[in-house]
Amino acid sequence: MKFLAAIAVALLSASPTLAGERRLQPCQYNSGKWIQVRSIDNGSTFTLEWDDGPRMSYTWRGSNLDHWNVTDTKGGRWHYTDHRNQGGFTLMNINNGNQIKCLGVKR
Numbered sequence: 001m002k003f004l005a006a007i008a009v010a011l012l013s014a015s016p017t018l019a020g021e022r023r024l025q026p027c028q029y030n031s032g033k034w035i036q037v038r039s040i041d042n043g044s045t046f047t048l049e050w051d052d053g054p055r056m057s058y059t060w061r062g063s064n065l066d067h068w069n070v071t072d073t074k075g076g077r078w079h080y081t082d083h084r085n086q087g088g089f090t091l092m093n094i095n096n097g098n099q100i101k102c103l104g105v106k107r
Contacts, residue, residue: 025088027102037102048100058091068094 027037027048038049047057058078062069068077070091078091087104 023105025102025105027100029100030098031101034103039102048102 022038022040024036025039026034027050028034029050036051038047038051040047040049045057045059047055049055057073058070058080059072060069061071068079070078070080072078077094079094081090081092083089083104088102090102091100093099
């Protein structure tokens with residue numbers, strides 16, 4: 001039960017959107033150019049749809065304190081870090097070091 005509570009807290013703190021909500025936010029992959037990304041929150045999963053084509057869904061596996069707390073649809077393991085003060089987040093692939101950084105969206 002504690003594990004489910006930790007996931008619920010992580011989801012609520014990590015994504016201030018309603019389930020199914022789509023929003024646009026600037027993101028970059030491996031410090032490349034900033035690209036508009038549609039972020040879709042589905043509660044236990046979220047999807048990033050990049051304007052230049054790629055799309056990937058991610059599933060929560062633990063809390064922000066875990067070494068890896070998100071997996072992608074190809075089995076990649078990622079660490080999600082919430083940028084609470086600035087908004088946005090960073091995903092770091094723990095196997096290959098790839099990084100996705102997304103800026104917060106003003107409401």
